[in-house]
Amino acid sequence: MLQLDDISATPTRRYFRPVRGKPCTFSWRATRYCTGYRDLDTRTSVPCPHKAEVTGKSDLCWSCDQRTGFNPSFYNVERLSLSPQQQRYNMSKHVVYLAGFSPDTAKVGITSEGRTLGRLREQGARRAVVVAHTSDAYEARAHEEAIHQWLYLPETIRSARKLALLSERFDLAAVSGLLETLRERAQRELELPPLGQPILCFNADYLGDNVIEPPLVDLTEVSPPMISGVGVGLVGDILIMRESDRQLALSLKTVIGCAVEILEHVRPNVARPAQQMGFSF
Ligand SMILES: [Zn+2]
Numbered sequence: 001m002l003q004l005d006d007i008s009a010t011p012t013r014r015y016f017r018p019v020r021g022k023p024c025t026f027s028w029r030a031t032r033y034c035t036g037y038r039d040l041d042t043r044t045s046v047p048c049p050h051k052a053e054v055t056g057k058s059d060l061c062w063s064c065d066q067r068t069g070f071n072p073s074f075y076n077v078e079r080l081s082l083s084p085q086q087q088r089y090n091m092s093k094h095v096v097y098l099a100g101f102s103p104d105t106a107k108v109g110i111t112s113e114g115r116t117l118g119r120l121r122e123q124g125a126r127r128a129v130v131v132a133h134t135s136d137a138y139e140a141r142a143h144e145e146a147i148h149q150w151l152y153l154p155e156t157i158r159s160a161r162k163l164a165l166l167s168e169r170f171d172l173a174a175v176s177g178l179l180e181t182l183r184e185r186a187q188r189e190l191e192l193p194p195l196g197q198p199i200l201c202f203n204a205d206y207l208g209d210n211v212i213e214p215p216l217v218d219l220t221e222v223s224p225p226m227i228s229g230v231g232v233g234l235v236g237d238i239l240i241m242r243e244s245d246r247q248l249a250l251s252l253k254t255v256i257g258c259a260v261e262i263l264e265h266v267r268p269n270v271a272r273p274a275q276q277m278g279f280s281f
Helices: 064-068 084-090 115-120 137-148 159-166 173-188 203-209
Strands: 002-006 013-017 023-032 035-039 044-046 093-104 105-112 127-134 227-237 238-243 244-253 258-262
Touching: 013 023, 084 137, 084 173, 093 115, 093 137, 093 159, 093 173, 105 115, 105 137, 105 173, 115 127, 127 137, 137 173, 159 238, 159 244, 203 227, 227 244
Parallel strands: none
Antiparallel strands: 002 013, 023 227, 023 258, 035 044, 093 105, 093 127, 227 238, 238 244
């Protein structure tokens, strides 16, 4: 489901649009709007009350950024310098997870216990497993850092890399195998107590009965951004659509907050990345 804000309505109407099986054309404009704030106490997301335009790196206007009050690098600053709502949030139960993206690509991460499945889905994890439950964010961060250092696991994987991995043909069972190996090493080397948690699979959430058919044509660099076809699925922030006999993909990370025009029919994907590439000498 795509989360969309209709800013022509007052107040802004937030709605969710199914992707799979629908013929559709998305084209984005350069104008970007604030994506709204997150209430850390109620764990809810709220559209920007100001319908503010944004520029630069942040997806949020100043007001929504202040209202959210979340510093992802909380462990690098004094606790009292964090917003009161993040101080409360950080003292809630957290989990440490391993997320797999291919048979040889995984990351370690932490999240609030109540957000676990949503956080894993928004990152597009193909398989995942919880390796520790902790009483707060600081204990979770200590485990995350140790796993990062001892198992050489990254804490982030870029969207472009995830899209490239989606375009590779591999057996999802092999991703489970990687996570089982990493979990066993984390438990042995870091002395984490065994939890016996199942390896989670999100394929049906992302794709329903559809299947990714590599190689995917990456339209992320097409300018202006546009993708058209029949929806195949949404894997994290990567939208996959079918156009005749090929599947197309676009990382929505590059168009977050951008005004989007949505047509309920298919248009030719006129911009072909292969024709946009320059020649190198
Ligand atoms: Zn805002």
